[in-house]
Amino acid sequence: MHILIADDEQDMRRILRAYFEKEGYKVSTAANGEEALAIFYREKIDLVILDWMMPKLNGLLVCKEIKARSDKKVLILTAKSEQEDELKALDIGADEFIRKPFHPKILVLRAKKLLGDERMLRYKTIKIDRDGSKISKDGTDLQVTKTEFELMCCLIRHKGQILTRHQLLDLVWGLDYIGDERTVDTHVRRLREKVGDDLIKTHRGIGYSVEARDE
Incomplete structure (x- = not known):
């Protein structure tokens, strides 16, 4: 399965790539929303992990476009703590919402659940x-x-x-x-x-x- 990780923090992209590749997933990464959409339309992606706050296009706008054009799963990452933000993300179609900071293993488990990966x-x-x-x-x-x-x-x-x-x-x-x-x-x-x-x-x-x- 192919996972797209979009986050403007290079260290976050590197760490998450390592965790997902250890589990056998193919991983692509993007540093901003525009790059994320370009990869999504170019590659066959099964799950998109988006940071909320990104340059050019934020995670919510990217999520909205992906959900309007496909049925692929989308997981939003954010440092925001307000409950309304979670509701906003879910309302535009996000399948899961995780607040930063988080342990990468938690993210991997949530991603597997979204993908229906067997245990x-x-x-x-x-x-x-x-x-x-x-x-x-x-x-x-x-x-x-x-x-x-x-x-x-x-x-x-x-x-x-x-x-x-x-x-x-x-x-x-x-x-x-x-x-x-x-x-x-x-x-x-x-x-x-x-x-x-x-x-x-x-x-x-x-x-x-x-x-x-x-x-």
Whole structure:
């Protein structure tokens, strides 16, 4: 799924992009309302996240135009605290309204709810319970570690795409992780022992992937 984030604060765009990309979403960003609309009409967008106060066109005007021309979900971000502002945003068609400051994980959860994202992932013989942080195979809990769980989720969210060790470190261990890239190999080996050797493919000298087709 493709998410458009429009906010005039560069740090906010960078942080939100990182959080959503970690969850496997494609992300485009815009620094103002006019740029947001240009991207919306050019790309296939599933959810638009708009800051209320932006240059050129504010979030409400962008939301109004998007809702007049499509049925795509729109989430408004604002530092405004008055209840009337929330009513105004919802009245013009916004599907959700979040006040700043907020934790990015809260925004991701609200976005997933708007998109109807399932909390249970299935891939071939395994089932992933994202709420319970568990992976099971043929009904048996595989007792994976937190890192193994995140690694499997990451590979499945990006199925069909080869992820390098560096990408996996950023997506699973975090942007601030400092350590040897070979730790990825160790965790992949241990994960394979639990989920099966055939699920995760090694691309020598590049990285790892799972197949795009899960039949």
